[in-house]
Amino acid sequence: MSSEPANSPHPNPQSQNRSTTVSGPYQCKPVTSKADQKAFLRLEVELYRDDPNWVTPLWSERKSLLGFKSHPFYDNADSQAFLVLKSGKVVGRVLAIVNHGHNQYHEEKRGFFGFFECIDDLQASSLLLETACDWLRSKGMTDVRGPVNPSLNYECGLLIDGFDTPPTFLISYNHAYYGRLIEAFGFEKSQDLYCYDASMDDLDDLDPKLKFVIDEATKRFKVKCRPVDPKNPSDIQAFLDIYNQSLQRTWGYVPMSQAELLHQSQQMKHLIVPRLTSLAEIDGKPVGAGFGLLDFNQILIGMNGRLFPFGWLKLLLGKKKIDRLRLVSTNVLPEYQKWGLGLVTLARILPDAIDYGIRTGEFSWVLESNSLSRGTIERGGARRTKVQRIYDMSLSGDSAGD
Known part of the structure; x- marks a missing residue:
């Protein structure tokens, strides 16, 4: 068998x-x-x-x-x-x-x-x-x-801080004692992943220095931003290319395959709100992509995890009432990463998010080692609310669990 x-x-x-x-x-x-x-x-x-x-x-x-x-x-x-x-x-x-x-x-x-x-x-x-x-x-x-x-391209990490509130959509959750069990076996911390909360009022009133960076980058590169069209194959391909190229030097990164991205887009097509996404272009070439995902956990927490026969209807009818947005990714091609293009990409989403009725945005997850992103988010006034941990252990010799 x-x-x-x-x-x-x-x-x-x-x-x-x-x-x-x-x-x-x-x-x-x-x-x-x-x-x-x-x-x-x-x-x-x-x-x-x-x-x-x-x-x-x-x-x-x-x-x-x-x-x-x-x-x-x-x-x-x-x-x-x-x-x-x-x-x-x-x-x-x-x-x-x-x-x-x-x-x-x-x-x-x-x-x-x-x-x-x-x-x-x-x-x-x-x-x-x-x-x-x-x-x-x-x-x-x-x-x-x-x-x-x-x-790491899906849910990951063990929650070690932030047990007082439900997780946002596609963020892991677990009992507080899990860390003790895993560490007692011999696993040690490898990397932490952070979740940050920011009110939309705070994001709409950014630090003047960040606003200056956005304005200067927009003018310098003549950046134009528009929503991603999830039904347009070229937009999906552009998102995949930017995602894979932008994260090449990121800890633990593994390229997401074309088949995985297409599967994800198919699974999420009814959940994506195009105006809560952003594609930054320079001379018609996509160079940055931002993706905001409604916190469907606000609806799922009252469901049994089954979409049929009526789950989909409840999910789709209820999404207008969701007031929390998970900012899943803001990725920029490597040659533009130090020029503020990520902020430009994000700035396109904010007015539409506020108009939609979003009150809180969560940046998740952000690698502990990603000092550039962490610094920008923290300067923008976001507050760290949850920490997930990735553990490592050697398999050579006797296990620490013996």
Whole structure:
């Protein structure tokens, strides 16, 4: 029997692993059936049932990102999901990931873990993580990083600060004790990701120095900005090109494939509001792209994570009432990054956002090591509200979890 999830679109004979690890009342087993998949998903509901800040995920997209359904990320990646049981009851889960795209780009042998959930039980979490690490070792990996769900191009990071409010759309959320479990196993901080909040009034009343930069860059390069047309293939291609070129020197970056971007645009086409996006052009050539995404969690927090039969209608009818915007990215081609083109791109969105009824903007996520972006955002008056952490650990020698 293959260790790939039932009906997986990317069967991989090399990733077979039918063994179950047993330690006293605990056992850890690979996900190998639809029943296992359901248990994997159900655990999330059970663990957050009484948490008012947890937002039910869109289950269809969650299944795809896990590889339980087709997703283009797995065109160049392998994975294995695991469950840990205590006295026969599922109490933890994790996905072990070999992202070939990352290892090819960075010339590493780094594995990843994601979708980690567990009760507050060190024995359970250690057995779960050790089993995932063993699987990664069997694939030739020498290091492991996480959590990523399933890569840095999607939801990622472990929330370590900012548990008092719900996350914005497509930002990860978890129990406060997860950091203790992961660090006790031997993982150490690699990089923090920041979320910043800013009221639209503050953004509309920028520091005079920032306004000067915007005006001077606009005049110097004769920049023209317009909304992105999500139905125009050339705009989608321009966004992909700018995204991939602008982030080449960014920590942990892996190029997003054409298939992944097209999948994302297809999934998001009904959720994107074009006037909350921006494409900056110089002499007709796209050089910068800004993308604001409504915080659909304001609606999803009251749903069960299912879009059919009436979920889509509730989502679409409710989006006019959303007053929070997640500024997902403002990317500029490398040759223009020091000239304020990012600010120019963002400035086009602000008037339309205010007119839409947006009261708060969240910049998320921003790398701790991205001093240029952090400095600009902080000078604009934004307040850091949440911190997500990425952890690293070596797989060589004995595990710290032994």
